[in-house]
Amino acid sequence: MTEETAEKIMLVCENLSYFLEKKNEKYGNSALEPMNVFSKSESEDLLYARIDDKLSRIKNSEELRKNDVVDLLGYLVLICIRKGWLSFKDLLD
Numbered sequence: 001m002t003e004e005t006a007e008k009i010m011l012v013c014e015n016l017s018y019f020l021e022k023k024n025e026k027y028g029n030s031a032l033e034p035m036n037v038f039s040k041s042e043s044e045d046l047l048y049a050r051i052d053d054k055l056s057r058i059k060n061s062e063e064l065r066k067n068d069v070v071d072l073l074g075y076l077v078l079i080c081i082r083k084g085w086l087s088f089k090d091l092l093d
Helices: 003-027 043-059 066-083
Strands: none
Touching: 003 066, 043 066
16 A cells, blocks of 8 residues: 555545534534434444435436445444444454
């Protein structure tokens, strides 16, 4: 891997972290601690539903949008948090 690629990976991850922190400030911790006003589903099931909705939107769209990709990344990060998958060292070969 080149130094440039490594720097870009770090930049994307840092910006995703900032994005998720700001979203959490704006909407509260609703993805991991839903209010359950209408839906009584667990947060993990609701995250899966959001991912399904986002994938459907991508499938039915003419172009891939930055917003859709970032939302998916965010949902996947939140699933990792919900499941306690906070480290990935065990997955390295």
